[in-house]
Amino acid sequence: QVRLVEFGGALVQPGGSLRLSCAVSGATLRTYVFGWYRQSSGNERELVAAISRLGTPLNQLDSTKDRFTISKDNANNMVYLQMNNLKSDDTAVYYCHAEGTEFWGQGTQVTVSS
Numbered sequence: 001q002v003r004l005v006e007f008g009g010a011l012v013q014p015g016g017s018l019r020l021s022c023a024v025s026g027a028t029l030r031t032y033v034f035g036w037y038r039q040s041s042g043n044e045r046e047l048v049a050a051i052s053r054l055g056t057p058l059n060q061l062d063s064t065k066d067r068f069t070i071s072k073d074n075a076n077n078m079v080y081l082q083m084n085n086l087k088s089d090d091t092a093v094y095y096c097h098a099e100g101t102e103f104w105g106q107g108t109q110v111t112v113s114s
Contacts, residue, residue: 002026002103004096009108016086016112022079022096022105029074033058033099036070036081038092038110049081050099063089086112 008020020036035050049070050058057070069082079096093107 002098002101004098004103004105006094006096006105006108009094009110011111011113012086013114014087014112017082017084018086018110020081020083020094020108020110022081024077024079024096024098027098029053029072029077029079031098032101034072034079035097035099036079037095037097038090039095039107040092043092045095048094051079083110086110088112 003025005023006020008018010018012018030053033050033052036048037045038048039045047061048064049060049068051070051072052058055072067083067085072079091110091112093109095107096105
């Protein structure tokens with residue numbers, strides 16, 4: 001059974017930075033493509049960024065391309081999302097997902113507000 005646990009969400013002011021982490025257990029990171037998704041109130045869940053089995057960033061949400069960076073640490077089974085220059089529109093619950101599977105984390109709340 002694959003388990004994903006996200007952490008790192010917080011309340012941050014506009015222009016601030018956060019790094020979200022996803023701890024993966026039950027599989028190695030080379031087993032799946034991993035993605036970060038987000039869902040804000042009243043909206044559907046959307047893909048923010050994905051990373052290949054070999055560690056190459058894949059598709060990414062246009063509004064985040066010059067601000068967010070996805071990465072992973074195979075040795076420690078961690079997937080990260082570095083978020084810079086945060087905006088109020090980035091407020092959402094952020095989820096880690098193993099693509100093509102039913103495995104999702106529980107989510108971590110990011111709130112961007114002054």
